[in-house]
Amino acid sequence: MAGRRAEDPTHLDDHLDAVLIGGRETVTIEIAEYDPGWPGRYEAERSRIAAALGEHALRIEHIGSTAVPGLAAKPIIDIFVGVRDADDEDAYRAPLEALGLTLRVREPGHRMFRTPARDVHVHVWPAAGETIDHYLALRDRLRSHTADRELYARTKRELAARAWPDMNYYADAKGRVIEAIMERARADR
Numbered sequence: 463m464a465g466r467r468a469e470d471p472t473h474l475d476d477h478l479d480a481v482l483i484g485g486r487e488t489v490t491i492e493i494a495e496y497d498p499g500w501p502g503r504y505e506a507e508r509s510r511i512a513a514a515l516g517e518h519a520l521r522i523e524h525i526g527s528t529a530v531p532g533l534a535a536k537p538i539i540d541i542f543v544g545v546r547d548a549d550d551e552d553a554y555r556a557p558l559e560a561l562g563l564t565l566r567v568r569e570p571g572h573r574m575f576r577t578p579a580r581d582v583h584v585h586v587w588p589a590a591g592e593t594i595d596h597y598l599a600l601r602d603r604l605r606s607h608t609a610d611r612e613l614y615a616r617t618k619r620e621l622a623a624r625a626w627p628d629m630n631y632y633a634d635a636k637g638r639v640i641e642a643i644m645e646r647a648r649a650d651r
Contacts, residue, residue, distance in 0.1 A: 478630055481569040491622035491632050493615075494537045500528040504539050507582055511543060514557040520544045520589035525597040527618070530604040534615045536622075539582045542597060544589025548572055554586060600640060603647040610643045 478486050504524040512519055526540030527533050545554055548571050555565065558575050563584055567574035572593075573586040587593045604611045617639045626632045 474628070474630055474634060478628055481567050482628075483565050483568060486628040486630075488625075488627055489629050491626065491629065492536060493534050493619050493622045495534050496530075496532050497528075497537065498531075500535075500537075500539060501531075503582075504529070504541065507539060507541060507584075510561055511541065511558070511584065514561055515543070515545075515554055518545055518553050518557075520546065521594070523594065523598065525585070525601055526583075527604075527614075529601050530611065533604060533611050534618065536618075537581060541582065541584045542594055543584055543586045544594060545586055546589065548586050548588055558584060558586075596644070599647050600644060603643055603650075607646075610646065614639060614643065 475486070501524065508522050508524070511522060521542070521544030523529075523542040523544075524539070525542045526538070527535030528537070528539050543554070547553070551573065555573075559565070563575035563577060563582075565573060566576050566583075571587060575584040575586070576582060604614060614636075617636060621632055621635050624632075626635075
């Protein structure tokens with residue numbers, strides 16, 4: 463994949479066109495200093511989601527950079543909602559939409575909803591498995607290892623200074639650094 467990235471600056475376009483509701487969006491990536499209000503915002507959203515989904519929400523976690531104290535981040539709260547079957551939208555879509563969330567991504571085993579302000583992303587995946595294990599391992603590594611947290615912040619700032627055809631390209635560009643951090647996390651286990 464890395465070679466393909468270097469050779470093809472549009473390597474994600476076909477995938478994004480297939481899974482994004484509303485198409486690709488050119489955005490300016492903003493990296494903000496850590497905001498101590500982010501955990502409180504997560505807790506408020508977590509409570510709303512838990513009340514709306516009831517037993518369908520098997521697990522709810524704060525993931526992403528806003529879940530790491532001290533880490534500069536896009537000011538977007540990322541929330542993992544674990545369900546039995548992420549492809550069974552009938553089990554959760556209407557309650558999330560009643561909260562004012564809009565479906566943005568539909569791909570096998572994953573849905574992403576967001577607020578109109580685009581400051582909260584709710585990711586629906588299966589409650590257990592590699593996806594949540596990966597996100598939690600990355601979050602926990604960044605919480606406990608200053609050098610990795612600083613490396614990740616530098617990388618994000620450098621990448622945010624570039625123009626991207628869609629935020630997903632920015633996310634994809636962080637892949638090598640994330641994988642290096644995850645290698646260290648695996649080695650520490």
